Amino acid sequence: MRSVEDHLSAVLALGERLDAEQAPVGSGYGRTLAADVAAVVAVPPFDNSAMDGFAVRAADLEPGARLMVVGDIPAGATSVPWVGPGEAARIMTGAPMPTGADTVVPVELTDQPSGAADLPATVEVREVVTEGRHVRGRGEDVAVGDVVLPAGLRWSPAAASSAASLGHGTVPLVRRPRVAVLATGSELVAAGQPLGFGQIPDSNSILLAGLCEGWGAEVAMVESVSDDPAHFRAALARAIDADLVLTSGGVSVGAFEVVRQVVEGDISFDKVAMQPGKPQASGLLAWPDGRRVPMLGLPGNPVSVFVSAWVYARPLLAKLGGWSDAWPSSLLPATVGWSGPEGRRQFVPVKISEEGVTPVHRLGSGSHLVASLALADGLAVVPEDVTTVAAGETVTVHAL
Ligand SMILES: Nc1nc2c(c(=O)[nH]1)N[C@H]1C(S)=C(S)[C@@H](COP(=O)(O)OP(=O)(O)OC[C@H]3O[C@@H](n4cnc5c(N)ncnc54)[C@H](O)[C@@H]3O)O[C@H]1N2
Numbered sequence: 457m458r459s460v461e462d463h464l465s466a467v468l469a470l471g472e473r474l475d476a477e478q479a480p481v482g483s484g485y486g487r488t489l490a491a492d493v494a495a496v497v498a499v500p501p502f503d504n505s506a507m508d509g510f511a512v513r514a515a516d517l518e519p520g521a522r523l524m525v526v527g528d529i530p531a532g533a534t535s536v537p538w539v540g541p542g543e544a545a546r547i548m549t550g551a552p553m554p555t556g557a558d559t560v561v562p563v564e565l566t567d568q569p570s571g572a573a574d575l576p577a578t579v580e581v582r583e584v585v586t587e588g589r590h591v592r593g594r595g596e597d598v599a600v601g602d603v604v605l606p607a608g609l610r611w612s613p614a615a616a617s618s619a620a621s622l623g624h625g626t627v628p629l630v631r632r633p634r635v636a637v638l639a640t641g642s643e644l645v646a647a648g649q650p651l652g653f654g655q656i657p658d659s660n661s662i663l664l665a666g667l668c669e670g671w672g673a674e675v676a677m678v679e680s681v682s683d684d685p686a687h688f689r690a691a692l693a694r695a696i697d698a699d700l701v702l703t704s705g706g707v708s709v710g711a712f713e714v715v716r717q718v719v720e721g722d723i724s725f726d727k728v729a730m731q732p733g734k735p736q737a738s739g740l741l742a743w744p745d746g747r748r749v750p751m752l753g754l755p756g757n758p759v760s761v762f763v764s765a766w767v768y769a770r771p772l773l774a775k776l777g778g779w780s781d782a783w784p785s786s787l788l789p790a791t792v793g794w795s796g797p798e799g800r801r802q803f804v805p806v807k808i809s810e811e812g813v814t815p816v817h818r819l820g821s822g823s824h825l826v827a828s829l830a831l832a833d834g835l836a837v838v839p840e841d842v843t844t845v846a847a848g849e850t851v852t853v854h855a856l
């Protein structure tokens with residue numbers, strides 16, 4: 457049997473980071489910045505006032521000083537007056553500093569009323585401030601040419617606002633990986649539809665599509681197909697634009713394993729030393745146009761799908777999309793004991809609480825226990841050579 461690490465290496469070898477394209481700064485959240493972004497304008501772009509008040513010369517300031525008001529400077533003003541000795545200009549927050557002035561006295565420290573008021577002829581300074589106070593200098597945050605956003609940054613609203621402030625309208629973002637999800641099984645019925653004998657609701661396609669979207673991929677196609685090879689072949693042909701094809705089911709050793717029947721050869725079928733998730737298919741699909749596209753064939757059992765997606769699909773998508781595949785873990789005590797298989801790494805969906813971790817189902821890591829998955833906020837990992845976990849023992853737990 458293949459180790460989890462060996463299978464992960466094989467999976468990660470299937471793809472490279474996708475190309476980047478220029479995208480408007482206010483779009484593409486979750487995608488990865490492909491190149492360093494430097495400031496093309498200074499931040500702030502000009503000396504401006506940090507307060508509503510009066511721009512003055514510090515040399516004129518003393519309690520009770522009365523200054524001549526020579527102009528009004530709202531934010532957005534395209535010209536500014538000259539402020540000479542003994543003079544002041546009314547100025548608003550964000551407005552450009554007038555030449556001659558070096559300091560701003562907030563309106564509250566003068567004899568003038570706050571709020572909408574006519575421009576006064578003179579202003580009396582009641583409280584003195586130090587030279588340069590309340591002036592935001594050009595480039596004091598960032599100078600032109602400074603690299604502020606490093607390549608590899610995951611795009612976010614904060615990054616977008618920063619890029620806009622640095623003078624950019626577009627930035628190079630790695631293309632979002634497009635995923636095609638194909639759930640196989642003749643027993644599958646769409647969610648909410650009545651079940652005939654032997655039928656079950658298709659939950660895997662919903663699970664995989666949602667997980668991939670949450671990790672930052674674009675789900676380009678979600679289909680449920682029967683175990684008829686012709687149906688599966690036709691569905692695969694519709695997935696031709698995907699960067700990753702994810703299937704569920706049909707990879708084991710039964711008589712009607714549709715995924716195996718259609719793609720074995722290009723795709724390899726392996727037994728991986730993990731539970732759940734033992735049968736795994738992976739490889740490059742060969743499209744008629746000559747392109748080779750990664751495919752992961754996950755086992756059909758719902759918990760196997762969940763675990764396999766977290767352990768293999770998530771890092772491969774991270775590699776395609778250019779973002780980090782870090783998966784934080786911590787050591788936490790088990791609140792109850794459980795057992796696991798010998799020679800296979802066990803992944804147990806758990807609930808994390810103050811006391812420690814508790815399997816979300818009394819049957820532990822059983823691969824068909826789909827209903828309680830929703831309660832899991834962690835995946836406990838029990839090493840291959842450990843077959844029992846006792847209450848109070850610590851286990852490694854990944855956050856979900
Ligand atoms: N003789 C052996 N039989 C099996 C072995 C083995 O080693 N020898 N391995 C078992 C393990 S472990 C797993 S996991 C499964 C994987 O089988 P498949 O990937 O071929 O999956 P299916 O047989 O198609 O389905 C398994 C199970 O999951 C249900 N299922 C499938 N698709 C969905 C879906 N979209 N939504 C909800 N549930 C789904 C399906 O009805 C089956 O109950 O093989 C074991 N057998």
Ligand code: MOO
Pocket residue numbers: 730731732733734735755757760822823824
């Ligand atoms: O390995 Mo299967 O994935 O136990 O259920």
